[in-house]
Amino acid sequence: MASSIIISDTQPWKDLKAHVEDIKKTHLRDLLTDDKRCQSMFLEFDDILLDYSRQQATLETIQKLLKLAEAASLKDKINRMYSGEHINSTENRSVLHVALRASRDAVIESDGKNVVPEVWKVLDNIQEFSERVRNGSWVGATGKALKDVVAIGIGGSFLGPLFVHTALQTDPEAIESARGRQLRFLANVDPIDVARNITGLNPETTLVVVVSKTFTTAETMLNARTLREWISSALGPSAVAKHMVAVSTNLKLVEQFGIDPNNAFAFWDWVGGRYSVCSAVGVLPLSLQYGFSVIEKFLSGASSIDQHFYSQPFESNIPVSAPFQIFYTFELYCTCGSLLVQACASGFVEHMECFISWISCQSECLFDLFPSEIFNRPSYLIVKLWRSWPPTFNRQVSMESNGKGVSIDGVPLPFEAGEIDFGEPGTNGQHSFYQLIHQGRVIPCDFIGVVKSQQPVFLKGEVVSNHDELMSNYFAQPDALAYGKTADQLQKENVSPHLIPHKTFSGNRPSLSLLLPSLNAYNIGQLLAIYEHRIAVEGFIWGINSFDQWGVELGKSLATQVRKQLNASRTKQEPVQGFNFSTTTMLNRYLQASSDIPADLPTSLPKI
């Protein structure tokens, strides 16, 4: 397909759209009686099992989706990504996060140059540096070993590493290798977050890793200057060389900041921020905490999926088979979001605070915040039942990648792309928002579970182990959503007639289930890569650029204007001007209410 053709103008798209009318006549209750259909909707790779039989789809739908993939030149686009073409056309860059976890002997080229040796050079440096810190041969300014790490970064320079850290935190091998060490993440620019991060830490034994692809991100740089002050006010300015290192593509700015370039770990412009966890962005802080050998397993897990995704026919390709989101674009459902209903793995993260979780305040409430027309869009919900896949991370990868309104050629899309990701670990969601997915809007879900708990618990006399209890919900919820409950069934159960309408569940709510053998570093890498590639597949089919993010720029430039105004009003008493009535009113209130705080305050750091 020539890239200027909009996918919705192609025959396979129109066929699928027409097919929706047939699908609407089916019910999952009936589709699930067809064992042959269901059997063909199971995929297996390396002990990972994907079951998409609870998608409202027939074998014919799958054939139509494959035709759509063909019309979108999906294979060609995947190949172009792997061969280093500048598929991120608006930034004129290759998209080569797969090179970050390629084996040493692989050849992956960007602009005619094999990038794999550079990748391994940085990985070798990280291994050497992290071992020196961990074994105490690299010490702080006062001669003490550095046992705590604060990683400063935001967006892709934070969420991926946080996801992996959260998942590893309860893995027995990782626990052992992290004994006596702490890893903290400072992302938000709220001074409260600085306070929380440095509480209980001693600058003498702390290493600060500043992570920023551009080294210009306002929040990260202010937080970096704040912790530089924290270190130098306690230990003297020369201590910065021993206590601060950096990860960036902009080594010049790292040096200007005052970090020794020998202590800077590079990555490259062909690594998108949200796809950077396998670069030094994630590998450095995680290796400091867990040791390089553990993180190397994470990289090889991601690499195993890279190879599967590249070589497997679409019919048996897990990242290609998962994105039913495309199908739901056809108004099969009027739903609002992708709920990563986290399924049942054990020690997973609690960072729902930022994966929409991200920022506690922007997270779960998103549903409520969107204008009503958004609810007329079909979308997707990934329901993850275990605790370590911070929806925050997936939210960035998915929503920053595919939250686009124009095709890769800049033509406005005549359909809605992107999905709204939302989720909750374990069974927590069942006690809160699952009501909506059972009886409210139809929201397609992913349930993600693991066979073996990282931290099994067996109590004598209990019917099942604690993990079996968790997994009972993982297996039950998809069927509850698919089958629902009919009035007939309720009558047979002698439910009081006036309650029957309230207790009736329409069912026919789609989900897919992903079952991983366990949740060690290797599987965590696999899970990450499955979702990275699945999101790319969606973007390739929609014909958008999943690798740029122009939409985030507007808020940043408006904040710059506000920052200038606050400074001018506080230091020169300049009136607020150039803003609309509402913002002017709010700014005036903020300035007046804080006018007792002098503008020329001496440097002070939070104390809690």
Ligand SMILES: O=P(O)(O)OC[C@H]1O[C@H](O)[C@H](O)[C@@H](O)[C@@H]1O
């Ligand atoms: O790594 P940095 O350059 O500091 O960028 C951090 C983040 O900045 C922006 O908000 C982008 O939208 C993100 O994709 C990026 O991850």
